[in-house]
Amino acid sequence: MVAFGRWIDAHGHLADVRWDGQQDTIIEEARTKGIHFFMQGGVGPEDWDRQKELHKKYPQHIGLCFGLHPYWIVDHDEDQCEQALDMLARRLPEAMGLGEMGLDFRPHIMKDSQDRQITMFEQQLELAHISSKPMVLHLVQAHEQSLTIMDLFGIPQQKGMVHSFNASWGKAQDFLKRGLFLSVGGPVCRPENQKLHQAVKEIPLEFLLIESDSPDQAPPAYKGRLNPPESIWEVAKTIGELKSLDPLEILDITTGNFHRLFGSTNEILVPAKGV
Template structure:
């Protein structure tokens, strides 16, 4: 089974990434697509990949958090570095927009600029893209209608209603859901999961963040994606095995070269 989005290179768990991977493999989750943040994160991902070449997949990109916390000059320099290594990564991301005030501050224009620049790179390098979109759907959909990566990708940590979901589905993207689905009061997302085609669905942990309620205050780990699958099965009235069969088929469209 696969966790399509986790941050094994996050400083909160990087010192124990072997333990995190081992615990998840023991529970049946044996493939891990990472989420990129910035240059330091890319280097840590490379270290993880060198030790787990068959289990982990790299994902390089400038996260909107990173863009909002760095100067224009630093972003421009990092973008040049990204271009040099992009041919050697499995996925590109996570890139996108996050318009929460505590994140974007006065950097909305900078987020948009570097999102568009990275999309242009995804087109040129023909990369599968991992997207991060929060409180920005009108703008992100407008941009994606203008700049469309040919290999598509998926919206990670999708947490909105079906109307928004349909717009991303119309763009040919897949939707990945994680811990927020396990909140009992998250009815809009529950209804969305009942409606979206099963062949457009992926599952993630977003570890070490987005821990399900069962984890309490503990950091999240990739194996909790099993709980997400159980919830999807419950909402759709099918078995967890059927959910995982669909996720495997959906992720296999990215090619046998990824050995998913």
């Protein structure tokens, strides 16, 4: 069992500008609830810089993750994307993970970026093959396209995780067959989300992670506010109910899974006062 106070939020965005001035408070609140490590999701070069500043302040608690998010790609042209990709290759050794990377084909998100998204996804897959960094995948309304591309380029030896998995058991199996972990967040707490509930019941525990995606995707208990990392307790409770396990056991198991994927963080984690 993992010692109380060493649980992990597998994906969030504490460097998001919406949290500016509040990070001290939300990190301490999470630590008092036993959550001590916060893996970030990369967006683009500006976000990587903000992550590094946060990491300097909390080196024992922040996991760096650099990548070109589909959202960033949508807002930048081909030349800007290529320049950022070159920068990513140089800066990736500083990070624990490569991402967010992937495809988001929702029409209101995609606009005219489909070809750029595909090109950047392919190039980041190539970068994953030559690096030692697990992937953090953002895949939305692009299931078949993403599988085709990953099968063409091959899944890197370091594997990776599908962040904010929110789909059927059939789609979960497609990722599991390729050795990918599935990270589940706030959407599983919605009572009407039966498709995801059925998938979570079937997903093997050894391939499951939990995340906040802070400050987004708040569970119902946090509706109307920025979503803090501590909300993974709500995720763990719901998954525990679905799998007939104590939420503490879910937190222990998913923390162990994170270590298997990204490497141990035990040597840099220290308990908070009173935890």
